[in-house]
Amino acid sequence: MIVAEQKSLEEIKGLIASANKVLVVGCGTCVTVCFAGGEKEAQILSSSLRMATKLDGNAKQVTDVTVQRQCEWEYIDPLKNSIEDVDIVLSLGCGVGVQTLAERFPKSIVMPGLNTKFLGLPVEQGIWAERCAACGDCILGLTGGVCPIARCSKSLLNGPCGGSSKGKCEVNDQIDCAWQLIYDRLAAQGRLDLLMEIRPPKNWQTSRDGGPRKIVREDLKLG
């Protein structure tokens, strides 16, 4: 899932400073699961902004609505009237959701209320960690199901580097060394032979380095 975090109240107040009427738009999918921008968060933020702006002597009218997914036209189209009624739309969707709203309602000012962080999972309650870099050419079959692009700080394909110590990355000891994880996983499965191959340089064209990506499925297009 996409994991995001809410921006600070200070930053958000700055983003909506010029508005009198604000609509906070929550999203019911990924950002609900990471407690950043779901219905509850949208309601709480909406209320906080009403209180905070009133205390600042600059009271704003802040309302909220939450849709199933902000990244699909059909779910955001019904928001048309509400959006046209306000000065600024504060999206609590991920970066995709923000842009979808902005594209569908180009005359409206859409501000991001979240910082979209990464593709990851809830490792345990309250902790989310990055897992996938969307490189477009998945090699998880070669690394025992641990991604070196996303989880190695240096995205090494022939790791570990000399900074791996006691299973932790040299960047900080909160980061597991991906190559230690790969080594342990493959060793337990008796497949260390996979680590004897020299992996060639990655073709980064399929990742964001090659330019913004698009998929066209002719078999699914209408008409």
Next chain:
Amino acid sequence: MTELASNGLKVGSNLEKVLRAKTFAVTAELGPPKSADVNVIQKKAKFLKGNCDAVNITDNQTAVVRMSSIGAGFLALQEGLEPVIQMTCRDRNRLAMQADLLGAYALGLRNLLCLSGDHQSMGNHPTAKNVYDIDSMQLIQMVAGMRDKCTFQCGEVIKDAAPKFLVGAAENPFGDPFEFRPYRLGKKIKAGADFIQTQGIFNVPKFREFMQRCGDLGLLDKVYVLAGVIPVKGPAGAKYMRNSVPGMDVPNEIVERLEAAGKGIEDKKAKAEANKKVGIDITVEIIQQVREIPGVAGVHIMAVEWEEAVKTIVEKAGLLPRPVIKVEEAPVAQAA
């Protein structure tokens, strides 16, 4: 396929000659300045000239911006040193690397150490973008390919004057997973590494074990291993390496010995001198010990910001004068 000249050399650098002659090699390190000051290179070069066979020029070490390895290397060459250029994978993509190597070779540089590079979060520009287009293993392969196959990484032929570097790689005998390190060294050899310089050794028994395992894998007759040593000026330096540098193994006895060195000495200057003396003694002892280990082809002295200590260390270790190896000059192997 590695083409050898008629005199048996791949590249013809002084380092290659010394290593092939199987005399115990000595390499040192020159840290470039955080400025464009040529004088710093000249000053450091004077400390090192004649006291080692080749000098590594670091590449934005610890992710702190310094004069480039190639720029400083060329200046060092002009001072009569034999440079070993270092290149990390952190700051350059494969285009910049290959372009830099063409330039470096054109400037007369002949030895290259391929490194992953410390992550930029450690340095003075932590907000920079992470490059790591290729890793050190792939860099070794790429540089060896430019030399032996006369091709760029993309496969295109280098039509004239392909750069022919003696390719070095680093290995950390103390990194984890420990069991995998000798195999990883094997991969670097397979990728084309001619010589290895290890991370600084303080724990000699563990290094001995690492070399034993490399020997068991049949690696030691395929590559020249230079044992890294880091002279420390005092207990603070040793503690810093023990506590804060990932992958370094500094036994407590070393720290204690350095603490004992300055004990009871009130005068700051005298204390520092006492510490430094013990620091040098420790380094000399480690050199003498690793010299006994089968497969160790030389020592790599990383006297970080203490280049002036190199002569004393090399002398005390009985490694002066440095040999001058005479090999008949041969035409550089032509592209196929």
